[in-house]
Amino acid sequence: MALISLVVLCLMILGGSLLPVPYVIERPGPAIDVLGEYDDEQILVISGAETHPTDGELMMTTVSVDGGPGYRVTPVEVVAAWFDRSKLVLPKEVVFPEDQTREQTTLVNTAAMSTSQQGAVAVALDELGIEYRDVVMIAGVQTDGAAEGTLEAGDVIVSVAGGTADGIEGYQRLIEAVPDGEPIPMTVRRDGEEITLEVPTAMVDGTPQMGVMLARGHEFPMDVQISVGDIGGPSAGMIFSLSVYDELTPGALTGGHRIAGTGTIAADGAVGPIGGIRQKMVGAQETGAEYFLAPSKNCDEVVGHAPDELDVVAVSTFQDALTATETIADTGSTEGLPTCEDVTTP
Template sequence: MTDAPSRPSLPRRAQALAARTLDDAQLARPRLALITLFVVCVMILGGSLMPVPYVIERPGPAIDVLGEYQDEEILLIDGAETHETDGALMMTTVSVDGGPGYRVTPVEVVAAWFNRSEMVMPREVVFPEGQTREETSLRNTAAMSTSQQGAVAVALDELGIDYEDVVMVAGVEEGGAAEDTLEGGDVIVSIGGETAQGVEEYRELIRAVPSGEPIPMTVRRGGEELELEVPTSVVDGTSMMGVVLSPGYEFPMDIEIAVGDIGGPSAGMIFSLSVYDELTPGALTGGHRVAGTGTIAADGAVGPIGGIRQKMVGAVESEAEFFLAPSENCQEVVGYVPDGLEVVAVSTFEESLTATETIAETGSTEGLPTCEDVTTP
């Protein structure tokens, strides 16, 4: 017969309970830490992938207007004598990430902040609030079409060649009511049988058509007049075709500038130089690779553009030697000119023409105004 084991004393029982509690806590702590780490990682990853209201401007390609783009000749002139040329006149572009229908993440924004060739801006600075991807595309297409028309007109003015002022369809919205009826470049002859003198007068004729009804329109396309019934959609009680009308020109020769889906007005100056080059004997650039940017006004004034720092980088990457910059952009140019690029400041078509001819003759920018000259008090 054995004695029953004696019951542990109270202090021993307390000590054993504390030991078991400590062991349980040591087992639970790594598990809790792993779960917490996982949750934090998921939150960080999710946050880094969430879209943010910024756009990033990056260098785009510099494209020789005297050459080809996407296997298609860019500048085509029919109905006038053209001349062989040499060298390159390069329009410069910017790639914009984060516009309507597209978003950038915090990771992309942070990376762009540390990249000298990229620029981060709030989206509303570049795109109006509520603007859709289709509206953005229409505006860019219309701006490019209007820019091309104005550029040709400036070149012909320099050459003393007459042309006619018209109102034209500068762009047609993708998915818009008129998409299958009107085309970019159509010249407005009449609306409802009535002719008008300018864009606003034609808009008044459009507003006179009862809401929701087709708009009877005569347009000139490829030299042929077409009688059309243009469908509309009603937006806020107003009939809309989904097109942009703008001032335009009919020239005594056919001039087509094809740059794919690139939009905007900033290639106007280079377009003018390219048309002038092909309509005059000899190579305007003297065989050099000249890039540039700037809008062009009817009086030949060269206007400022966005993204000039990125455009200079794109020009160097495309092996440009010289760059024509709008004088009004020079504050953004000074201190940011890439190695191997010489920049000339211009404010009119005449100045850009003189600069290009000087580069052709001397192979340098000596004697031409620089952005340092323009910005120095």
Template sequence: MGRVTDDPTPPARRRGVRAAAARAIDDAQLARPRLALTMLVLLCAMILGGSLLPVPYVIERPGPAIDVLGEWEDEEILVIDGAETHPTDGSLMMTTVSVDGGPGYRVTPVEVVAAWFDRSKMVLPREAVFPDGQTREQTTLTNTAAMSTSQQDAVAVALDELDIEYRDVVMIAGVQEDGAAAGTLEGGDVIVSVGGRTAGDVQGYRDLIASVPEGEDVEMTVRRDGEEKDLQVPTELVDGTSRMGVILAEGHEFPLDIDIAVGDVGGPSAGLIFSLSVYDELTEGALTGGHAIAGTGTIAEDGTVGSIGGIRQKMVGAEESDAEFFLAPSANCEEVVGYEPDGLEVVAVGTFEEALEATTTIAETGTVEGLPTCEDVTP
């Protein structure tokens, strides 16, 4: 049988202990809502802060579709001097992509998640679009040089079609804003000689520039606006090699002056539309038959139409700009099938000749009947 022992604690003391315990319980119960509220506020702050932190992605979205036969920012885009031009009609639209999150800019998780649910946008890892460590200035220079080279090749393709001769040269495709040659050389300068010596290609002139002792100026002759200029061009040591801070490229000197101005739009993907536009203005009649035709694709000197990025966004931009037809590089067709905007007829083209045939057919019939679609060329 167990024992029962009386509590030796005095009654008054027991009452005091119970009261203290009750107060502690009450205080704890009162503290819980305050603690919970504090934790909620902290959690919300963390979520909000996290949603505003930059993430290593870029978002591609539809950019403007620009009629090369018209104006952009109150300036005529295509100007040809030195040859007879002809009035035209309709539109030949170069299409563009706007990229959020490039060098110098960042996107947030909220923007990325929203873009994932928008079929008109594309989310890509940043390094897939911009080389690691590339600055905003370097990106601008690269895009400007690519646009310049694209325009040169586009004009060459159009003139080849018209049997107009021209000369191959090495040119300054772009000048870095803070580079050694800034303020001395200009984009479009044709290289005549470096240090009194000539070279037959881009690499030859690179080697001549690289052979300049560190910190020394180099004598350089260029042809600018048809006139030769003798220049003293500064150099600087970059990664152990003398550099001017320019991009050299294969180019052409034409027997007529052709200027294509599209503001700060860069990159090579408008080459095909540039070629068609130059051809249109140098031939009688309206190549489009009055229709609104958009398109994209790089153009090689042999007339090959190359693949580009952002084809789905460009089709959306074309449709939003009231284009009726769209010329898409055959190499991009796998990305096109199933994503064609309603009301936009898409034709697959692999060469300038095919694009010219497609445009002529549309002008004559107002349809794409008999022309290859992306479904036709996709396995």
């Protein structure tokens, strides 16, 4: 009888250790050279403008997240992560909105990456004095959403139901004016060609939806393609800007060095904070980065946690990041550049 009770107890403990728990685990993801290839595909391709050979690496950094919508982590994995300094355990609701599906998460991340790339190119062109045009675009199309196969990420909206608007809210009003259940007439510009479409909708929580996200975008005087597979989110914006600037200007911006970094990029060039910076620094160091450009607003998370082999520079704007990269290229050193200790010291 005692043996049976022991077996039952062991099975209960084993079962409990395998049950999903409401946490996510952030761990270092790959650091990827935007000037190079990813999955055997050139990441940054610019056509329709003069580009220049470059050298060195400008590395976007990533975080892998275990336990997002549609996935699970177990108590055993959470406890192990607590004792691993390269990982971070967070309540699931801190990272993902409640009830958000895997498809919705993918759409949000894809749209964030798409708009980040657009904004990054715009900031680089602003620095170079190259003009472009503001538009409203399809930033992402949900997998299995009503518009999948009809609309594509990157489509520029020309009109909805024959009407035009100046911004996202204006186009949303035109979309909402189409009677429920009817396909939405849209004209979009794709690869320079205008296409007229009838976009289907599906009822979601009592509301007809296409399953897309609209965003502010730009049409540039050259074609800029940035391909990073299924990696999503906005945190590579600053590195994308530096990479575009590098390819459009003579010489190697990095001076041949391996420079990693992270940070969102705003229309005015401001570099914004991101999540998972400790994991990103570890991933950069493990990939061989020598230097790391960190958003100044993340510096409180950097101090005391940067790998010893990584020189970290604090940046607040694209101009800061550009100056830091040029200084490293010229001197092979971060001497004289702001550190996170400088930023966080009263």
